[in-house]
Amino acid sequence: MMYEQRQQQMMNRVDRRKINGDRRKAIEEERLEVVDLSGMSLETLPHPSLNLATICKLYLSNNDLQMIPESLTARMLNLVVLDVHSNQLKSLPNSIGCLSKLKVLNVSGNLIESLPRTIENCRCLEELNANFNKLSRLPDTIGFELVNLKKLSVNSNKLVFLPMSTSHLTSLKILDARLNNLRSLPEDLENLINLEVLNVSQNFQYLEALPYAIGVLISLVELDVSYNKITTLPDSMGCLRKLQKLYVEGNPLISPPMEVVERGLHVVKEYLSEKMNAGHKSPTKKSWVGKLVKYGTFNGRRIGSRKDRQWFHVSPDHYHSFDGVASPGYDRKSSKYTGNRSIEGLASPRHLRMFSPRRLFSSKNFF
Incomplete structure (x- = not known):
């Protein structure tokens, strides 16, 4: 009391x-x-x-x-x-x-x-x-x-x-x-x-x-x-x-x-x-755009298969779409931040160039 x-x-x-x-x-x-x-x-x-x-x-x-x-x-x-x-x-x-x-x-x-x-x-x-x-x-x-x-x-x-x-x-x-x-x-x-x-x-x-x-x-x-x-x-x-x-x-x-x-x-x-997709159909190209298009990131779809999710090293609960509606850093079940950076985080001045167009649209192998 x-x-x-x-x-x-x-x-x-x-x-x-x-x-x-x-x-x-x-x-x-x-x-x-x-x-x-x-x-x-x-x-x-x-x-x-x-x-x-x-x-x-x-x-x-x-x-x-x-x-x-x-x-x-x-x-x-x-x-x-x-x-x-x-x-x-x-x-x-x-x-x-x-x-x-x-x-x-x-x-x-x-x-x-x-x-x-x-x-x-x-x-x-x-x-x-x-x-x-x-x-x-x-x-x-x-x-x-x-x-x-x-x-x-x-x-x-x-x-x-x-x-x-x-x-x-x-x-x-x-x-x-x-x-x-x-x-x-x-x-x-x-x-x-x-x-x-x-x-x-x-x-x-x-x-x-x-x-x-x-x-x-x-x-x-x-x-x-x-x-x-x-x-x-x-x-x-x-x-x-x-x-x-x-x-x-x-x-x-x-x-x-x-x-x-x-x-x-x-x-x-x-x-x-279509022009972008056509430019990245070659199996020898492994640019960022090729990966993003292949895994459906650009059109806002989630990664569907287990193999795709393993490639991105995130669990189904952690992955959200590219358009920033949600981010890989947020776990909806536990309502906790997991540490994976969101698109907004990658696009912030702190991470300048980590997600730059030179990497996004380069034909060099980054993987």
Whole structure:
């Protein structure tokens, strides 16, 4: 009885602390300010009469600002949204790295040629819009730090390449890089396991090929590669089970031919799947794709025979399908993690290249 009373007293204390914490948080949020100075033809920012640390959202769009003072951003420690689109900014202050709570940054419609490397310190950032600027490159290590980024929009710039670290943006859902000068895409795209929309259209005479890793983007729903110089779609695209929209017009396509494209997405995927399968029918080839196709992994079926399961060294209870609905690391009967890595684990930055397209689609013997 004494034990039960003591337990109840402890629970009551925890509840009171939680309630008090929630109250403090609510009071702090009430004190935060939303400041909207949009469309006021401002050339410089007025001296603020309020405490900069109390601003949570700052809207400065549609003005004539040419710079943002370093001291301004350095003191806005609670800023969550910063919108400065449609100004005359040529750069962003290095102190933008002090905005540790920033979630949305909109700098579109300016004259920015490069983003400060300190932007990588904004680790809470979920949306970055830098459309319609003069960006020729992004910070090399941007993907290593912005681990919470869900939307990256950099269309209508002068980008020649996306940094290799882009493949580490494992939370990314939307990547819009159309209307640039892209020559190629990063090879290790398979790490973008949450990517749903990829738009690299209208890079015109520059983009001539897509990486094979594009076929391992297990969450991809929409792909726009229109108006480039692509002649061949990777066979691996036949594995994009969730793909619902595909735009390829304006390319000199040879494979698949236009008569196949005109018959619809499902016909394109069937064509690419058959082409991939046909390329791995030879018994002398033992590439990753050959194994995955042979054992029904690409179409999401489970391995059926006992012999197949022995080849993969997993028990029937541990094996699930390739598409990430479940993983080999989870035992449904015991509800325990067995240690076998899931596709998501293999596709994480920690295991970079362990499941790379160079291994997936190579004709070298790995077995």
